[in-house]
Amino acid sequence: MHCKQIAEQDVLERYLLDQLAEQERDEFERHYFECESCFAQLQTALAVQEEVRHQRPSVSKTRGNFLRGTWVWTPALVTALLLFVVGTWWYSGRRRQNSAPVALQQPATNPAPSISPSSPSLEQLASVEPPPYLATTLRAVQDQAHEQFRIAMQNYSKGDYANAIPGIRAALKVDPKALSFNFYLAACYLLTGQTDPAITFFRKTIALGDPTYSEQSHFYLAKAYLKKQDVAGAEDELEATISFHGGKETEAGEILRQLRK
Amino acid sequence: MIVEGLGEMGSLAERIRLGDSAAETELVRQFSQRLFVMGLVRTRDREAARDLVQDILLAVITALRKGQLLDQDKLAAFVHGTARNIISNHLRSRAQAPRFEPLRDDLAQTHSNHEIEEAERSRLVGDVLGGMRRQDREILHMTLVEGKKPGEIAIALGLTAEVVRTRKLRASKRIAALLERKLSRR
Numbered sequence: 071m072h073c074k075q076i077a078e079q080d081v082l083e084r085y086l087l088d089q090l091a092e093q094e095r096d097e098f099e100r101h102y103f104e105c106e107s108c109f110a111q112l113q114t115a116l117a118v119q120e121e122v123r124h125q126r127p128s129v130s131k132t133r134g135n136f137l138r139g140t141w142v143w144t145p146a147l148v149t150a151l152l153l154f155v156v157g158t159w160w161y162s163g164r165r166r167q168n169s170a171p172v173a174l175q176q177p178a179t180n181p182a183p184s185i186s187p188s189s190p191s192l193e194q195l196a197s198v199e200p201p202p203y204l205a206t207t208l209r210a211v212q213d214q215a216h217e218q219f220r221i222a223m224q225n226y227s228k229g230d231y232a233n234a235i236p237g238i239r240a241a242l243k244v245d246p247k248a249l250s251f252n253f254y255l256a257a258c259y260l261l262t263g264q265t266d267p268a269i270t271f272f273r274k275t276i277a278l279g280d281p282t283y284s285e286q287s288h289f290y291l292a293k294a295y296l297k298k299q300d301v302a303g304a305e306d307e308l309e310a311t312i313s314f315h316g317g318k319e320t321e322a323g324e325i326l327r328q329l330r331k
Numbered sequence: 332m333i334v335e336g337l338g339e340m341g342s343l344a345e346r347i348r349l350g351d352s353a354a355e356t357e358l359v360r361q362f363s364q365r366l367f368v369m370g371l372v373r374t375r376d377r378e379a380a381r382d383l384v385q386d387i388l389l390a391v392i393t394a395l396r397k398g399q400l401l402d403q404d405k406l407a408a409f410v411h412g413t414a415r416n417i418i419s420n421h422l423r424s425r426a427q428a429p430r431f432e433p434l435r436d437d438l439a440q441t442h443s444n445h446e447i448e449e450a451e452r453s454r455l456v457g458d459v460l461g462g463m464r465r466q467d468r469e470i471l472h473m474t475l476v477e478g479k480k481p482g483e484i485a486i487a488l489g490l491t492a493e494v495v496r497t498r499k500l501r502a503s504k505r506i507a508a509l510l511e512r513k514l515s516r517r
Contacts, residue, residue, distance in 0.1 A: 080480075083474055083478075084478075086372060087478040089478060099369055099415075100407070100408055100411050102365065103362070103407040103410065103411050109365060109368075110511070111507065112368060114506055114507045115475060115503065116368060116371070116372075117510075118456055118460070118503070118506060119475040120453065121456045121457050121460050122468060123472075273489050276489040277486065277489060279486070284491075288489075302465070302466070306490075310489075310494050313491050313494045
């Protein structure tokens with residue numbers, strides 16, 4: 071057994087978790103009895119294991135619980151949300167009459183007075199351009215869900231994101247695992263300022279495991295976290311975006327650079 | 332990287348055979364931490380691991396004094412083999428009262444210094460973890476406590492396996508670098 075093999079096969083972690091076969095365990099022990107570097111790593115990992123055992127961080131659980139909680143909104147909260155959505159839709163519709171396309175929520179043409187021109191504020195970094203949508207023409211007859219989605223996306227293409235939501239939701243009820251339905255529903259929520267449901271559906275898109283929308287989902291998740299002023303969450307998602315080395319890599323890298331200034 | 336001075340392990344064994352007490356101290360310094368980790372991992376019992384380290388070192392030193400190590404270049408393997416046998420015996424007879432024969436005072440002191448270093452390491456690791464991003468701590472927890480693979484963690488956190496591996500490696504390196512810096516000052 072040698073150092074490279076130990077690193078590549080996660081031997082150290084499996085040793086601490088008692089997951090090695092007896093022979094493999096003996097070989098690793100004999101190795102670290104003579105290898106200073108591997109033993110130092112083992113000591114560190116052991117100390118970390120003992121510490122994290124007592125410091126359960128539960129990021130995903132916290133987020134999950136929070137998001138689950140949002141589905142049990144009280145009627146008053148729902149009413150307030152609806153008022154906000156309608157207001158946002160009306161306001162963004164009025165703005166589009168004068169300038170289109172614009173970054174929703176925080177248009178670059180009308181920055182808040184507190185924004186410094188030299189270093190962008192969180193609000194500026196959180197501004198979102200709508201993900202492009204190209205309607206596909208299929209030769210085969212569309213199923214009910216795709217037909218509902220196609221109609222809803224006509225509103226999306228016009229910039230009417232709030233009115234696109236009910237149609238996409240209806241399509242999603244019929245086909246909950248359709249990637250595009252989940253992704254564009256998330257985008258509509260984000261573009262209408264409904265950050266928490268946006269996060270839920272971007273995460274769902276990623277969890278479906280198809281890489282088609284993964285890069286974009288991580289990128290827009292970062293935007294959602296920036297809107298919530300969760301910089302650490304945004305950094306995580308930007309790093310994830312960059313790891314795909316796709317079309318959003320440069321933009322994600324630039325935002326990350328600004329955040330870490 | 333190989334243990335500094337391991338090339339002299341053969342002469343260390345020979346010096347112990349000839350009754351050099353400094354060589355015995357050196358042997359304890361070289362192996363007690365390794366034996367403790369081995370005992371802890373195999374028994375999951377910190378107190379038992381501490382006792383076992385003493386038993387093993389005593390057995391090794393006694394054997395070396397009697398010249399029982401035939402191939403002097405294999406001291407590390409000899410210590411490991413002795414440890415494996417004693418730990419196995421301990422696990423087999425766990426219900427029985429442990430045999431405990433204390434090390435000589437100066438050897439026990441060397442071992443005790445390692446315990447202080449271990450406590451300091453735990454404190455430093457706690458500090459570093461406290462300043463880490465929650466998601467990085469989550470990754471470490473899932474890896475080292477829950478035993479999840481990067482692919483499984485990636486699905487749970489909505490990341491790619493590559494990102495999980497990178498973050499885990501980065502976090503481990505950060506901790507290791509800090510430990511090396513702080514502990515080397517002691």
